[in-house]
Amino acid sequence: MLPELTDLNSFRNALSDAPGPDLSALKGAEERNGQLTKPPGALGRLEDLAIWYAGWRGDARPQITAPQVIVFAGNHGVTAQGVSAFPPEVTVQMVMNFEHGGAAINQLAQAAGAKMDVHALELDRPTADFTQAAAMSEEDLLNALRTGWQAVDPQADLLVVGEMGIGNTTPAAAIACALFGGDAADWTGRGTGVDDAGLANKTRVVAEGVALHGSGDGIHVLRCLGGREIAAMAGAIAAARILRIPVILDGFICTAAAACLAQLSGTALDHTIAGHQSAEGAHPAMLRQLGKEPLLSLDLRLGEGSGGTLAINILKSAVTCHSGMATFAEAGVSDG
Numbered sequence: 313m314l315p316e317l318t319d320l321n322s323f324r325n326a327l328s329d330a331p332g333p334d335l336s337a338l339k340g341a342e343e344r345n346g347q348l349t350k351p352p353g354a355l356g357r358l359e360d361l362a363i364w365y366a367g368w369r370g371d372a373r374p375q376i377t378a379p380q381v382i383v384f385a386g387n388h389g390v391t392a393q394g395v396s397a398f399p400p401e402v403t404v405q406m407v408m409n410f411e412h413g414g415a416a417i418n419q420l421a422q423a424a425g426a427k428m429d430v431h432a433l434e435l436d437r438p439t440a441d442f443t444q445a446a447a448m449s450e451e452d453l454l455n456a457l458r459t460g461w462q463a464v465d466p467q468a469d470l471l472v473v474g475e476m477g478i479g480n481t482t483p484a485a486a487i488a489c490a491l492f493g494g495d496a497a498d499w500t501g502r503g504t505g506v507d508d509a510g511l512a513n514k515t516r517v518v519a520e521g522v523a524l525h526g527s528g529d530g531i532h533v534l535r536c537l538g539g540r541e542i543a544a545m546a547g548a549i550a551a552a553r554i555l556r557i558p559v560i561l562d563g564f565i566c567t568a569a570a571a572c573l574a575q576l577s578g579t580a581l582d583h584t585i586a587g588h589q590s591a592e593g594a595h596p597a598m599l600r601q602l603g604k605e606p607l608l609s610l611d612l613r614l615g616e617g618s619g620g621t622l623a624i625n626i627l628k629s630a631v632t633c634h635s636g637m638a639t640f641a642e643a644g645v646s647d648g
């Protein structure tokens with residue numbers, strides 16, 4: 313059961329009190345893995361994935377039948393600084409495209425057998441430009457976290473969260489810089505495709521934001537430098553942790569949301585894996601900071617949950633092998 317989010321402290325507490333994986337299911341899955349008709353370790357990382365999934369689901373022989381993809385959308389005041397190659401009105405236009413089934417994520421969710429939900433967060437009320445003020449008030453942040461928290465279907469057995477928000481690679485870079493240190497240039501990339509002058513300007517914007525708001529915990533960083541869709545992704549990933557629903561992380565922006573949770577609790581992301589490595593330059597470094605090894609590397613730089621959703625079929629395949637294969641004893645195969 314999910315506790316109610318009454319204030320930001322209730323979010324912090326729910327995250328730090330969240331239960332871990334089911335140890336007996338983990339042990340059962342490890343034992344089963346050792347008996348399956350294949351040389352030990354021959355399915356490589358698929359074996360680890362299946363065992364990890366079994367532990368979080370509390371079932372040594374699980375199935376994936378109800379994956380959920382949620383796309384959150386938000387608008388960003390920092391776009392006034394000219395940080396994106398596209399205008400902010402594209403956010404609401406893409407939300408309509410998601411609703412009509414016309415975006416890449418619609419096709420990828422369908423191909424993965426996942427249901428897809430879309431939540432637009434106050435698109436007509438962009439966050440503040442973080443070079444001038446905190447992006448969100450505490451109330452704004454709480455509302456956005458709640459939207460994510462409540463968007464997770466408790467019946468889902470796998471979750472991918474994605475986003476749409478013109479300008480949002482800028483807050484994502486600023487979050488990473490504030491949490492992990494280094495220079496703004498280490499974390500700032502081209503997003504939708506800004507040119508060299510655009511990249512220099514974007515790097516300046518990230519540096520200014522971090523200088524103004526940079527020190528504090530994951531909640532502070534998320535509130536001052538983030539955005540509503542980024543906070544909603546964080547809320548959904550945290551809710552999934554409590555509901556023991558495994559999560560496949562998407563690209564640069566999704567991982568920045570997750571990084572805020574990792575700052576709040578060392579075990580906050582134990583139920584997550586990295587679906588892919590994005591072509592946004594600093595994504596590999598962000599994943600390294602979180603100790604996450606991406607499953608795919610396909611040069612995607614889209615967001616929307618695309619890379620996470622593509623990875624659903626890898627995880628499904630891992631779990632299907634684990635739960636469907638015969639053991640040596642069942643198949644009458646000599647185990648060497």
Ligand SMILES: Cc1cc2ncn([C@H]3O[C@H](COP(=O)(O)O)[C@@H](O)[C@H]3O)c2cc1C
Pocket residue numbers: 395396397398402406475476477478479480481482502503504505506614615616
């Ligand atoms: C048509 C279109 C569809 C998208 N779908 C995801 N994004 C991605 O690009 C945006 C981030 O890049 P930046 O920070 O450079 O604006 C986000 O909306 C992200 O989801 C899109 C961008 C566009 C233009």
Ligand SMILES: O=C(O)c1cccnc1
Pocket residue numbers: 481503504562563564565566590591592595612613614615616
């Ligand atoms: O990695 C991502 O999520 C990404 C990269 C570029 C633009 N939009 C999203």
